[in-house]
Amino acid sequence: MRKLLVGVIATALVLVGGWxxxxxxxxxxxxxxxxxxxxxxxxxxxxAVSPVTIGTIVVPAGPVAxxxxxxxxxxxxxxxxxxxxxxxxHTQAVGVMTAIGESGLRNLDYGDAAGPDSRGLFQQRDNGxxxxxxxxxxxxxxxxxxxxxxxxxxxxQTMDPSTLAHAVQVNADPGYYAQxxxxxxxxxxxxxx
Numbered sequence: 001m002r003k004l005l006v007g008v009i010a011t012a013l014v015l016v017g018g019w020x021x022x023x024x025x026x027x028x029x030x031x032x033x034x035x036x037x038x039x040x041x042x043x044x045x046x047x048a049v050s051p052v053t054i055g056t057i058v059v060p061a062g063p064v065a066x067x068x069x070x071x072x073x074x075x076x077x078x079x080x081x082x083x084x085x086x087x088x089x090h091t092q093a094v095g096v097m098t099a100i101g102e103s104g105l106r107n108l109d110y111g112d113a114a115g116p117d118s119r120g121l122f123q124q125r126d127n128g129x130x131x132x133x134x135x136x137x138x139x140x141x142x143x144x145x146x147x148x149x150x151x152x153x154x155x156x157q158t159m160d161p162s163t164l165a166h167a168v169q170v171n172a173d174p175g176y177y178a179q180x181x182x183x184x185x186x187x188x189x190x191x192x193x
Contacts, residue, residue: 044066044068048061057192060072060190064186064191065184065190067187070106071104072187072191074105075191076191077139077140078096079092079095079192080140084144085147087147091156092188093188097161097165098122098169098177098180099143100184101179102123107120108121120136121142122146129149130142150168153168161178162174162181
């Protein structure tokens with residue numbers, strides 16, 4: 001009887017897991033530029049809002065690459081910080097890609113298990129390298145600190161985007177950010193035009 005009960009529970013878990021994968025995971029997987037699977041947000045229905053201007057960037061309601069205006073505003077702050085440092089659209093996209101991977105382009109006021117003191121778009125740690133909590137929570141300032149470090153890395157102009165993001169963020173997987181590259185390029189292209 002016990003083996004039968006364990007078998008029934010195991011079968012139920014497999015079925016529920018399969019349903020979850022089909023309903024929630026599979027729709028968020030797409031083939032990336034490198035041919036690997038990449039998680040991207042599903043296409044949301046964005047609220048009908050008027051465009052807003054962040055610096056010189058006009059931000060639409062969206063969706064753009066699966067993101068609505070609140071997240072696109074964060075991308076605009078990243079782009080403005082890079083532009084103010086004389087950094088072109090390729091490296092702006094590296095910043096947007098990194099913030100997608102770290103926070104989903106949301107200005108998070110909490111960390112995670114890997115960094116409980118991490119905050120902001122880039123989940124920057126409270127270690128003195130990224131400024132004060134106010135700096136880390138200000139999208140433009142956080143992006144400025146991100147690009148300040150990025151431009152100190154030898155070969156940053158020609159480095160693979162995910163490897164470059166990893167060199168700045170020092171996360172566990174150098175290839176982690178690659179899955180967000182296409183979305184970042186789409187966002188930067190849409191907001192640059």
